[in-house]
Amino acid sequence: MQQAEPEWIVTFKDDKMARKLEHGQLYPNRERIESVVVFWDTNSYYVNVTGKFFIINGGRRVTSERLSRLENPMVLCVRRNQIQIPVNGSSAPKKFALYLVGIQGVIEGKETQLFAEISNGGKDWEWKEGR
Amino acid sequence: MSATVEIVETNGPLASAVNTANPVNLNFGSADVTGLVPATYPVTAAANGASYEKWIRLYVASLGTSSNIDNLKIWISDLGGGYVVGEGINTNAVTSGYSAVSYPSGGPIETRSTVAINVIPTSQPAGSNVGIAGALAGAITAAPAYSDWIVLQDICTASTPAGPANQKTITIQWDEQ
Numbered sequence: 001m002q003q004a005e006p007e008w009i010v011t012f013k014d015d016k017m018a019r020k021l022e023h024g025q026l027y028p029n030r031e032r033i034e035s036v037v038v039f040w041d042t043n044s045y046y047v048n049v050t051g052k053f054f055i056i057n058g059g060r061r062v063t064s065e066r067l068s069r070l071e072n073p074m075v076l077c078v079r080r081n082q083i084q085i086p087v088n089g090s091s092a093p094k095k096f097a098l099y100l101v102g103i104q105g106v107i108e109g110k111e112t113q114l115f116a117e118i119s120n121g122g123k124d125w126e127w128k129e130g131r
Numbered sequence: 132m133s134a135t136v137e138i139v140e141t142n143g144p145l146a147s148a149v150n151t152a153n154p155v156n157l158n159f160g161s162a163d164v165t166g167l168v169p170a171t172y173p174v175t176a177a178a179n180g181a182s183y184e185k186w187i188r189l190y191v192a193s194l195g196t197s198s199n200i201d202n203l204k205i206w207i208s209d210l211g212g213g214y215v216v217g218e219g220i221n222t223n224a225v226t227s228g229y230s231a232v233s234y235p236s237g238g239p240i241e242t243r244s245t246v247a248i249n250v251i252p253t254s255q256p257a258g259s260n261v262g263i264a265g266a267l268a269g270a271i272t273a274a275p276a277y278s279d280w281i282v283l284q285d286i287c288t289a290s291t292p293a294g295p296a297n298q299k300t301i302t303i304q305w306d307e308q
Contacts, residue, residue, distance in 0.1 A: 079307040086156045089298025
């Protein structure tokens with residue numbers, strides 16, 4: 001019998017196809033996030049949510065050298081909101097929201113943030129430094 | 132539950148100012164009203180010509196389950212057909228050297244703004260360019276609350292051709308944590 005997928009799993013393969021995406025459920029549970037583990041060899045990023053976890057694979061590599069210097073790492077979960085308003089036109093305003101999960105810490109005295117930005121229903125994501 | 136956030140446009144003199152939540156557009160014109168039709172209130176092409184300023188803010192009605200709203204940005208995300216000759220959009224938004232402005236007692240003006248003096252960026256700025264509580268690094272941590280003012284103005288010159296300007300899209304972005 002096929003093993004059931006763990007709840008809360010998000011997998012981004014190198015082709016950027018999400019097997020299952022629950023990032024909208026991550027945000028309300030951000031207070032329950034316990035830890036972040038980064039595996040550079042597989043370029044994976046794990047966020048533990050009280051025993052459940054998210055996995056993001058593939059895409060741009062975050063160098064181990066940079067991450068190994070991160071002091072006092074802290075998980076951040078951000079809902080990024082946009083309103084697009086027309087100027088000199090008649091289109092209706094549009095609202096968007098996307099979610100970012102990431103880590104924040106101090107590198108050589110400088111506050112640094114690394115985010116995986118998830119958008120377009122989970123089909124697109126990229127690492128971003130800072131917000 | 133995410134925060135309840137609105138864009139609010141303010142029109143009129145300070146003593147009788149009218150707030151409009153979620154304006155349908157930010158069309159510029161020769162009247163200090165929200166949601167105007169540019170053809171009804173055209174901006175006259177002239178040396179140092181200008182529309183009425185637009186004064187808007189982010190209004191956080193409720194934080195929901197969030198605890199922090201920050202990283203407020205504004206930029207033109209779509210120039211559409213681009214600016215016509217002599218046209219431009221200015222703002223008070225900046226990523227450095229920021230200082231908050233106060234709503235004028237007489238309300239928005241139709242001459243060149245003394246606060247919206249920076250060209251609005253046409254790509255997302257790297258950092259916040261609109262302040263909260265007077266600082267770009269500011270945050271809203273209790274609701275209800277407003278951001279600092281965002282001032283916008285469409286400008287033109289004597290050489291700006293008659294007729295409608297191209298539609299553009301302004302994006303306002305903020306983060307919730």
